[in-house]
Amino acid sequence: MERADTVVGLIEHGREGDLAIGAPGRPGLTHGGLRELARHTVTALNGMGLGREDRVALVLPNGPEMAVAFVTFACGTTTAPLNPSYRAEEFDFYLSDLKARALVLLEGMESPARAVAAARGIPVIELVPDANGPAGRFTLKPERPLSGTPARAGFAEAGDVALVLHTSGTTARPKIVPLSQANVTASAGHIGQTLALGREDVCLNIMPLFHIHGLIAAVLASLAAGGAVVCTPGFNALKFFGWFEEVRPSWYTAVPTMHQAILGRASRNTGVIQAGRLRFIRSSSASLPPQVMEELEQVFGVPVLESYGMTEASHQMASNPLPPRPRHAGSVGIAAGPEVAIMDEAGNLLPPGALGEVVIRGRNVTAGYENNPEANAKAFTRGWFRTGDQGVLDEAGYLRLTGRLKEIINRGGEKISPLEVDTVLMDHPAVQQVVTFAMPHPKLGEEVAAAVVLREGASAGERELQDFASARLADFKVPRKIVFLPEIPKGATGKLQRIGLAERLGLTP
Template sequence: MASKPEEITLSALLTAAAEQSPNQKAIIVSGKIELLHSDLQKIVNTCAAQLRNSGIAPGDVVALSFPNSIEMVILFLAVIRARGVAAPLNAAYTAEEFEFYLQDSRSKLLLLPSTGNAAAEAAAVNLKLPTAGTRFCTSLDGNRALEFLPKSVGLKIPSNAVSESINLENKEDDVALFLHTSGTTSRPKGVPLTQLNLAASTQHIRDTYELSPADTTVITLPLFHVHGLVAALLSSLVSGATVVLTAAGRFSASTFWNDMKSYGATWYTAVPTIHQILLERHSAKPEEFYPKLRFIRSCSASLAPVILEHLESAFGAPVLEAYAMTEASHQMTSNPLPHRGQRKPGSVGKPTGLEVGILDESGVPQTQGTSGEVCIRGLNITKGYQNNPEANKTAFQFGWFHTGDIGYLDEEGYLFLIGRIKELINRGGEKISPLEVDAVLLSHPAVAQAVAFGVPDEKYGEEINAAVVPQENMTVTEDDIITHCKKNLAVFKIPKKVYLTDSLPKTASGKIQRRLMAEHFGAAVRARMGG
């Protein structure tokens, strides 16, 4: 009789990587801490046993609210190792926001840094939720561990748990991660992701970029967001590679390249906003030299071709744009490494380990070059939103998961995105992609950041407006921008109004919030129209 195939779990991949590369550095906190893969696994297993012995049962949700820190990494891995569900939360939330997310995720425990978090603790008190402070420490004999502080509220965590004394066998269908989608059009939706979802996604990312123990990356994004957590951290760890956390626990343009050079980084991944910040710093205060990188990855928002060109020119590395979403445990498509195929500016690349289809409103697959809704299916995709049957009915139709994006596949299978279904601008029947307008705005040499959006219009139903942030120490006028657009866009795609501003609203991960701009300026237009 054939033996049952081994379950594919994220925990198993992490264990295998640690066994294969035990003496390779896993986590570095810049200038402070270095942990080998073998050390990290030992600490994680001990911490997982402590959580289980404290009463955390399989399926229990544990909320984590930390900066990018060694505590965050250890606790995330320990929670899922203990068959719990990790729910990372932005430490900058208000008490009301914490209360919503803790309640919606059905958290059984809140873990915080030793310094605490007043807003999170206030929410926990209201919800009667057990809370524990934590810190990473080194004893006099050199033993390193994660310590649960005595002031833990409503919880008793044993300090001498032995991981081998309990069953820590993970299952493919164990929910391991609970995140929320951004709530720009409705209340945030809860997305449960399983061990299998995360295992599949991290393997896809590892294979796409050929990540190995020879690689090192500096994390630019918060670990409460799927991009930083899955693409940078977890994909590196399952590859036996090294991850560097900044000393400040967040991205800093002033220290980024020093960390990249000091620790021999070979790649990094970021959102376009961070790439643009690094380009601005390069223009104002370039480094004496830049590290030789295998590649630079861009994801989570559209990267204008002109920004891609500037990145490659400035930093001397190929830029690979990818396409991802929380519901797919991050990555869905990516441009390939140079030796594996062509990089197409404006495209988010080819499918990576899953199937991509372009469907019309009736679920009929579209031919190459014909646009429709981008739909996906594969092992990395969530089985459904938590307690949201209406959202699941809409998202899971015709045997596919519907992304809400409009795009098309070219003759070589590369995906080109046109925009979100709800963000396409309908100007008198002409459907206009705001991404196309963004790209033209960003190609103006005096523009640092830009976003196009639709506002109500009495004649056309919708009209195009835009907001731009000028390059530092450069002057540009609305007329300059519109003249530039007239040279590069069809007449009906030219913004009617361009706003000059110092900043654009962004999510915690740095993604520009187009819909907030549309709502803000659309409300002003409706008021003028008497609506």
């Protein structure tokens, strides 16, 4: 069954009887059980006429069934996980854009995707969890009988597409990112090496499993190391410490807003934290404020490793290393998989210390967007993929990001990094969360604005925060408008949204 650089080869690494995929309050699926289910699933899909590189949309709630479906379907088809909370119009766009050959839904699950699939003639396959078996085990039940002979049956090979995801599409039509079997398994291996994952490691997954972060960092990296991932129904700050106590994870990975919510409840759970066996905490998918990193390390007593990932790189590009090597607050670490460099607009690679666009190349990087020659021409320069992020590499190889190029605020020709302003405002004792963004201005083009969430019981006014910022920042970087909110709007994966925030908050003319 072993094949190099494929998901089916990756799941060969665990010992037969060791836990592979679990869920709180349920017995888990072993590595041997996962391999057996992968064989059955690929055979069942082939019997329905679905084979290698046929696209199967997975619309399943977060949990072990979604994790196991992703892994087993990827062994013999192309998986296309979609956010279960999409509306009908969104499902219509994604199912059509993906050219999905089938849609997988949980048995009896109410979803607008059902009607969309029916209207488009896409077969629906129900995933039926094994009520008496381990977490994640399932059988497949097509809504209508399906049969046929796939063009390419059996297990996938390294060059086959394992996973297709769309870019977030905040400013344009979302682009399809095809990731090959070799891409995703390389990335899982890189993450395992960075974190020194082994058979004793257990990851508590709170990330959504329609997103690259949860799929590759939590699920595939754990399995590639022969370890285990325990899948929750999704992030819930109120339930986190109950799961933490039961599962006894050696690590978890999350986005900064989740870490901040966990810290908000940590003081009530000091005994649970002290009794745990946590080895490290990982943060990715958005910039971790240095203040949050320091507080996490203080509260949990373990290293916090900020890493840098994106869909086009099958997630991980750089990461802070484990001790004894240094980790730096405010840095996303050193290259941790692909090669990382800094490039100017003309396509020249820049020396250490120079500011420019972060570019990458390597085995985990997509070969290009699907059917989009224009986007590919912009994204690739001499074999390097342009990430759209601005940053600096220091002499020691540590990368510091200054923001997304499209999020950099251009105030009358002065370029301002929103991350720099975030970091300064986060130092104010009353500030719990902040996101700096561009606000339209009739003369300057853009002006600096910030949305702030205050700590419980704390108070601060706009003038006070502006004075605090002006003591630490050049005048043109000080937010001219500060909005106080009970909560900052987030995207589906928990990331704070800078682009379009001025419009959402009614700050546009």
